[in-house]
Amino acid sequence: MINSYRVSFNEQFSKEQYNLFLKELEKGFVEIPFRIAETPVFIPTMLKDQLIAAGAEIIAIIKDPNFKSLTEKSIPMEWKVPNESAHPHFLTFDFGICKDQSGKLSPKLIELQGFPSLYGFQSHLAKTIQQSFKLSSELTPYFEGLNEQSYLDLLKEVIxxxxxxxxxxxxxxxxxxxxxxxxxxxxxxxxxxxxxxxxxxxxxxxxxxxxxxxxxxxxxxxxxxxxxxxxxxxxxxxxxxxxxxxxxxxxxxTHPNWFYRISKYTMPFLKGDFVPTTHFLNDLKEIPEDLENYVLKPLFSFAGLGVIIDVEKKDIEHISDPENWILQKKVDYEPAVQAPDGGIKVEIRLMYLWPEEKEPVLCISLVRLSRGKMIGVRYNNDFDWVGGTVGLMEK
Structure with a gap:
């Protein structure tokens, strides 16, 4: 990531300062039950541009006139809600940060959702972390030239x-x-x-x-x-x-149907440099020999529940509803954030707001840091320098 900010942050970091930051984050609200990481992530311009480009490719598919017919089967009949909106009001795309063939950092899509994320908290987290650690005013958590006020104005317009x-x-x-x-x-x-x-x-x-x-x-x-x-x-x-x-x-x-339409169900329809190969399990002509390079995911779950990381042939053979599962090429996360004791894996969630009769706006990020096989904060409670945080970029 941006090395100058990383070196400076790590040199001045202290556990006492981190604890004061957590108290400030919770003050006047409620105790946070999930782990907040010790550090923000300083996103370099080249990686930011790649993330923006990757998100634009996905949005182009979502805006295609055929997208609704393509994803109609994603909605379980018992959960279909009438009066669906023309488009979702929220989009979130999760990208694992990897290295490309030239050795440069590059994003790979992990999951996507047409459902809200922590749109209120991430703004508060960014402001608190910048103030608590006295970070440069040249850094911003916002995309598209937004600042705190214009972001909250847009959030109000949408909600x-x-x-x-x-x-x-x-x-x-x-x-x-x-x-x-x-x-x-x-x-x-x-x-x-x-x-x-x-x-x-x-x-x-x-x-x-x-x-x-x-x-x-x-x-x-x-x-x-x-x-x-x-x-x-x-x-x-x-x-x-x-x-x-x-x-x-x-x-x-946003309308509940979009939770299903824009989800893991969408992954097999996406192609491109930023998307790992993904198959509906019931569309597989044969089980790949190199299953160690794949991950098996249920379509209708959240927060990583039900995901099988170390896939074996018997796992696939024992699934009774293969139409509700995907087999996805593993993403090799790069330990791109340097903690005091080594590298940490990074996943960046791009968070969009989509106002009525306007275009989607990329607003802010939610970043998760991990030392384990799974990225979610629930899988990293026993470590430090892991958990939820925010991305900061140069203005």
């Missing part, structure tokens, strides 16, 4: 739209108990919307409302953080509140 903040709710199955609760609280601080659990919403006709001081407040829009996979077969939770699969007078930001 609140033309409505009043109290008519919009961030909704999850049990919002205060989610690991991402700090992101919810920050989003509410920035935008003024309500944070509601599924049980807080009631239905009257085809309208949704919540109670505020004993009075009904009709909702116009839901900033949806509910993942149907978390519900599973427990659809009884809808009985006393509302069923998201019904035709309702509500705007979804």
């Amino acid at each position: 609140i739209g033309k409505h009043k903040p109290h008519e919009v709710a961030l909704m999850d199955i049990n919002a205060p108990q989610q690991k991402t609760a700090i992101d919810f609280l920050l989003t509410a601080k920035y935008l003024g919307l309500k944070i509601l659990s599924l049980s807080d919403l009631k239905k009257e006709g085809n309208h949704l409302y919540y109670l505020e001081d004993g009075k009904k407040v009709v909702l116009k829009r839901i900033y949806n953080r509910l993942i149907f996979d978390e519900i599973g077969d427990n659809t009884e939770v809808f009985r006393d509140n509302f069923d998201p699969r019904e035709a309702l007078d509500i705007e979804w930001i």
Whole structure:
């Protein structure tokens, strides 16, 4: 990464300073249940340009008029929601940082989602890390010439739209108990919307409302953080509140169908220098001999659950629903960030906002550092200099 910033950061780093940074990050909000890394990642201009180019290639496919028909089978019939929007409002693309044949750093796509990520928290994290470690004012976490204020203005445009903040709710199955609760609280601080659990919403006709001081407040829009996979077969939770699969007078930001359309399901349709070879398991004509070079992933899971890193032939043969799995060429992560005791692997999530009747805007990044086989923060709790962080670039 940018060596001058890395050397300077490592020389002045202390555990005490890191602990003060964590306290500042949580102050006034809630204890963060996932690990925050000791360092940001200083993204060099050449790698930034490659990430931007890789994201643009993927977006071109998503914007293709045939994309919806191509991904129609991705949506389980039992979870299909009516009144789908023309496009998603959020796009996130995860890239592992590798070395290309010439020895230069290069991104490789790992996964993608048409679902929100930590859009509130990443801005707060970037500001806090820059202030706590007294980093150069020439560094920014934002793409496209954005700054903190213009980014939050865009976030408000996408999530609140033309409505009043109290008519919009961030909704999850049990919002205060989610690991991402700090992101919810920050989003509410920035935008003024309500944070509601599924049980807080009631239905009257085809309208949704919540109670505020004993009075009904009709909702116009839901900033949806509910993942149907978390519900599973427990659809009884809808009985006393509302069923998201019904035709309702509500705007979804973003519509739940996009969680499936833009997902691991999309990977086999993508080609290019930044995309590893990926096959639907049921489309395989034969099992590759070099399975050690592949990873096996279930289509409908999140946070790395169910992924098989060390694939054996029997793993494939024992799968009863091959149409719901992909076999993807392994990505060889480069230990590109230098910690005091060695190199750390890096994954960079590009985070886009897509306003109505406009183009997608690349806004900010979410970076994860890892020493283990799996990148997610849940797999790195026993190490230091790993976990979630943010990318910083020269302006």
